[in-house]
Amino acid sequence: xxFGPEVPLNTxxxxxxxxxxxxxxxxxxxxxxxxxRFSPDGRLWITGRRGEVWQYSFETKALRQVxxxxxxxxxxxxxxxxxERGLHGLEFDPDYSDNGYxxxxxxxxxxxxxxSRVSRFTIARKHEGDALLAGxxxxxxxxxxxxxxxxxxxxGYNPKDGKLYVSVGDNYVSAxxxxxxxxxxxxxxxxxxxxxxxxxxxLNLD
Numbered sequence: 001x002x003f004g005p006e007v008p009l010n011t012x013x014x015x016x017x018x019x020x021x022x023x024x025x026x027x028x029x030x031x032x033x034x035x036x037r038f039s040p041d042g043r044l045w046i047t048g049r050r051g052e053v054w055q056y057s058f059e060t061k062a063l064r065q066v067x068x069x070x071x072x073x074x075x076x077x078x079x080x081x082x083x084e085r086g087l088h089g090l091e092f093d094p095d096y097s098d099n100g101y102x103x104x105x106x107x108x109x110x111x112x113x114x115x116s117r118v119s120r121f122t123i124a125r126k127h128e129g130d131a132l133l134a135g136x137x138x139x140x141x142x143x144x145x146x147x148x149x150x151x152x153x154x155x156g157y158n159p160k161d162g163k164l165y166v167s168v169g170d171n172y173v174s175a176x177x178x179x180x181x182x183x184x185x186x187x188x189x190x191x192x193x194x195x196x197x198x199x200x201x202x203l204n205l206d
C-alpha cells in the first residue's frame with residue numbers, strides 16, 4: 001500500500017455506538033501498524049511490523065519516530081510463507097516513568113536461523129523527545145520461528161502477579177499434518193508442551 005501525507009484520507013466514518021465520537025488521529029503515515037499502547041504520561045505509542053516505534057502526542061498532534069529496529073522483516077508477499085515476521089507487541093514496565101523500560105516482541109535471526117524474541121529496551125526522555133537508547137537491549141527469551149506466519153506477539157503486564165505475559169503464535173504448523181515444508185513435526189506446537197509456540201508465556205521482568 002501507499003504511505004505518507006499525500007495519501008488521501010478515508011472519508012468514510014467508522015460506525016460507532018450511540019454516545020461515542022469518531023475522530024481520525026493518524027492515517028497513512030505508520031506503515032503496517034501492529035500494536036498500540038498508552039504510555040504512563042498519556043501519549044500514544046505504535047509499533048510497525050517493519051521495525052518502527054512511533055509516539056503520538058494528543059497535546060501537540062505531533063507524530064515522531066522513537067526507534068527503527070534492524071530486524072527480520074520481509075515484505076508482503078514474500079517467498080513461501082515468511083510474510084508476517086517483524087516487530088509486533090509493545091508493553092511498558094510498571095516503573096517506566098523512573099527506569100524508561102519497554103518490552104518488545106520481534107523477529108530476529110540467531111545463529112543463521114529465524115527466531116522470535118522478547119527483549120527489554122531503555123527509552124531516554126530527552127528535551128527534544130523520547131528515543132530508544134542503542135545498546136540497551138536485554139533479551140528475556142528467544143525461541144525458534146521456523147515458518148514466518150502466525151507469529152503472535154502480544155505483550156501484557158499483569159499488576160496482580162508482576163509478570164509479563166506473551167502470546168506466541170503456532171507458527172503455521174498445520175494441525176492435521178506431520179510433515180510440512182520439508183521437516184517432520186511429531187506434535188503440533190500448541191499441543192507440544194516442549195514447544196513455546198502456540199502458548200501464553202509468563203515471564204519475570206528480569
